[in-house]
Amino acid sequence: MKKINIYILSFLIGGAVWTSCVDDIAVGDSFLEKQPGVDVTQDTVFSNAEYTRRFLWNDYSKLYYGLPVYWNSIDNRMNMGVFETLSDCWHSHLSWDGVNRHYYSGSYSAGVEESSDATKFGYTKEEVWEAVRQSWIFIENVDRVPDMEDSEKERLKAEAKVIIASRYFDLFRHFGGLPIVDHAFEVSNDANAYYTERATVDSTVIFITNLLDEAAADLPWSLSAADISNWDGRFTKAAAMGLKCKVLLFAASPLFNDSDPYSTASPQDAVTNHQVWYGGYKPELWDECLQACEEFFTALNANGIYGLVQAAGSTTSDYRDAYRKAYFTRGSGGANTELLISTRVRYTYGYNGQWNYYFPQSCANGAITPTQEYVEMFPMADGTPFDWNDPDDVAKMFTDRDPRLFETILVNGANYQGRQAELWVGGREAQQNPAQETGEFATGYANFKYILDRSANLNQPTLWPYLRISEIYLIYAEALMKKGRMADAIAQVDAIRARVGMMGLVESNPDKDMLDEDILMEEILRERACELGLEDVRFFDMVRNKRADLFQRQLHGLRIYRADGKDGSWSDKDPATRGDHPTDFTYEIFKLTNSSRTWWTSFDPKWYLSAFPPVEVNKGYGLTQNPGW
């Protein structure tokens, strides 16, 4: 027995000694020193060209992506919802998105910016400041990279500047003037080191446009044809110049540029300090916007490469293809001549239930349902306005319309997965959705943009169309109009309409005086809504033009009933007994009442801009709260 124990003993001791020999033996202080491992510091990154580039690529990943795609506080946007559903074109029937919880219910207040990450654009949660910091670290350090050409350094710096500018603009549209962060902060115990007073609207716009001007000087006009397949998505000179037009349009619009501030609610500090307006109407702001557009088009004429994607023929399907290609496909300046800025979160997705690209589910949950008001904005196929009171228009309303309607909204009878969509009450797609006003088909329509027919969208490269040339045309039109150049303005709008085969504004509207600024302005806004649906345009158009009237209007859906004496679905029924495809319908426009908006009864101009989280205001670094919050 004793003998066995000694064997065990020697075995165990041997084992213990062996394991401890694996490590270096160290005692005391040296035992605690961090052993060499993969230790990466700022010096590691900026002593290597490849690592330096990677730092910028990660910065790119902090750019804005407008669709809700993933369950984190940034990529889920408004908890699966989007703020375009605060406009009159779309309504959310997703009870638990931020749109319903905080905005339709009217329960939004400044404190919600702290307690929820589903507000329309959180001041602290969108990684704006992280992107700004990362860009400045990049700009401040890239010059010391040893193995990189100076020309590349300048180009990459310029890209970092566009990132800062675009992130500032993302915030600016929701908040107005912002603290100007023009360097990467050192972390300090001294609170004064961070003191950065909120800038005026004027200074904020100058900060953004200066960055874009500086960047444009160092960026190539477009990517070389050889680079597009691998590097499409990087900022170009055309992108920087185009973004400048968009920034200046927002700045020159009545929200900030008017004889009165948009809100007289307290606190008024931000109004007094000109942080939420220019302090009066300044016509020269429209000159600046116009000049930026003219510089853009001058450069475009000189350099070419970009332009509206034009249809290959003159059928509806040709026009639809051209329009789809313009917002849906990658290859800026190559396959897609129209796209100036696209942002990305991934390559493709393979099925509509994909958890890490859940936008199709967001639509299926009813987060984005088109309104009857929006559908009626789209003209007839020839460009003449749609009139609900004209039985002829109604008869052709789902067949003979602006091709962009079918690319933006799924309507009854549209081609869908190789058959025709059944959006009537009881139909195969809509089921009881329109009757009960719930779900994807709550309004009698469904979203089509980006998800298409839920089949052609799969395994296609994804993107967010941050800026397209068609928008620059329409910005240009608005600036020209503000300067009284009506004919030139109309010509820009007509170029957009011609791309989808529609007549010009004047020919299409013989009974309207297009030389009247108010009438033309309505047409430009309508054209923007139709051309740029679900591209974050309509909500801001309503905001920047202070359109309380539109925010207050009751919205509607359309209930479609079979008028052939039958009910229920058709295409999944037995072909022997189902009869002909239904073609007769009765229509009922109904008020949206599920998840109705408190704005319809009590809108206040304070809603045009968001509230800063009170904790940020209370940190005392010079941030003032927006009026009304």
Place this chain on the structure above:
Amino acid sequence: MFIHRRGFLKHFNAGYDFNFNYNRYNYRSNLDFDVSESTLLSINLGGRIEAKNTPISNEDQNQLFRQLYWATPFGGAGIIDGNRVVTNPEDINDPGVDGLYPFYGKGYNARSTNVLNLDLILNQKLDFVTEGLSFKIKGSYNSSYDHTKTRSSTLPYYTPILTGSGAIEYRKSGDDSQLGYGESYGRGRNWYAEASFNYGRKFGDHTIGGLALYTQSKTYYPKQYTDIPSGYVGMVGRITYDYKTRYMAEFNMGYNGSENFAPGKRYGFFPAGSLGWVISEEPFMANLKNVINYMKVRVSYGVVGNDKYGDSRFLYLPDSYVLGGSGYNFGTNVGSDQPGAYESAKSNPNVTWEKAYKQNYGVDFAFLRERFKLTVDVFKEHREDILVQSKTVPAIVGASLPVINLGVVDNHGYEFSMEWNEQLTDEFRYWVKGNFSFARNKIVEMGEVAPNEDYMWQTGRPIGSRIISQFWGFYDETANDRYKAQYGQDIAEHAGGLLPGDAVYVDLNKDGVIDNDDVTKSGFTDTPEYVVGANMGLSWKNLDFSMQWTGAWNTSRLLEETFREPMGDTYTKGLLLYQYEQRWTPETASTAKLPRASLDHRSNNYKSSNLFLKDASYLRLKNIEVGYKLNIPAFDTIGVDNCRVYVSGYNLLTFTSFKYGDPESRTSSRPQYPLTRVFNIGLKVGF
């Protein structure tokens, strides 16, 4: 020892067993070798082997019980002819999901874990140097390894469809799949070594003891810097003295180093001292010795340190960057992203030990021939330099901030324990033990940014305090008059307006609007302030009986998710019975405990407020056991020393007003495996 437990799920017709299942084997062997007369070598070897099965559930394991609460009674018909049948949405719109949805047919995880502990202790007496001195070294080595087999699968479900002829057909969705196979591994390894000199010797009435100890430990595969094991070193010195076991004094000091801090900030000095006086040993107490058998007064004061901030390590090292993280999908047809690099957390070279200063005052008594014992302790603790991330740095800095020594928390409390233990006859003994404790803490400093209103501060309140809306009552025609009588102003504007049956909140800042500034502390935290326990039993001849009670109060739970919102946030989840029974209706207006049943005004009616804050006090009979010793003459012949049969019950009775779950566990939106009532029948045989 061997333990086997089975869970509560049925596996119906899934074709394999996915139920919760747990088996454990423990083993241990302790060997002592007298290597020489003054040298003792001990080898302790122990370990356990576990096998655990859990069903795979939707999303992740934490979701199983959460999603079970989402099930609706009309979500599906259950298993019919071996197939899971769910409701056709054409028959019932938005039927929600059935109770099988979260787990049925999804497969299971089988995890086996193997843990090994080895201790080697060598004790060498050094009486040849000086009497009472000894030297000891100890090394321990622990390793664990686990292996998880993931057997995922899918089962189809069937939706009934009424055909034209009136028959029911089933539409199959999804596919049968073979059980998939995946595996993952976990590992753990650490060692600990110490060397110490021990001294203890009696000189007449004086007893002196001393200890000097050095320790060093290493843990492999920590969460951060997995490739670099984490390490600790420490030195402990202790001197004890007592005189006639009447006066005692002890002084301790620890000197510890942590890898988390820079050289110069790395070591913390942690002294502690205590004094004791056994008054009952004093000559002047001799007369009372029959009544007060023992009486001791104790005082101690000491400092302890903490160097942990979550899993963060090397808090002092220069700002680190990471090669990795999100890259970007450039190009038109490139499947893989360009790789990224980014700045990780900022660091603070000055960061050092967090300290807690503890005072304790206690008395111990024994009365009535040691039948009654009483101990009372009062403590006070002051923690400072608590490691926190600054909350006052503006968001525009855009960096993830360094850890600093900032927080301060005070804590105080007391504890009583009593025991009555009496042997009445040779065959009958009974005992009652009880303890009672109270503790309350307060945040003195946490670097909080001043809130808009003073009543919103977290600072000055216990850790984990809930700052929430204050529910006043349900709205009806008379509500405004009643509110006005109470607060002198009209009911404030509630977002979305108020209809009869809606929740009305108190406008704390009297600005006429209910918003996020109208929140203040309500109720207690998840940690009870008062905890009591009682243990009692008796033995009579071969019969024995014991039971154990516990209780707690001054603790609250805030209902979340399905427990708060009827039908959940999607309107298609479960409706719990109390949500229906306690809702406001015009008839029940005076007794209603919950808002009216409506999909409107939910943001108002179901926000975090003390309406959903529930008292979680409880008193529970945790355990009861009755046993009987069998004594059969035949045992001797077969070598049985003792044999006992027993019946025990666990978790038998609970008195509480908290009916939403187990008051002893924390509520959360992710409920865990429910507390079960367990009955054991046992037979214990010793050879």
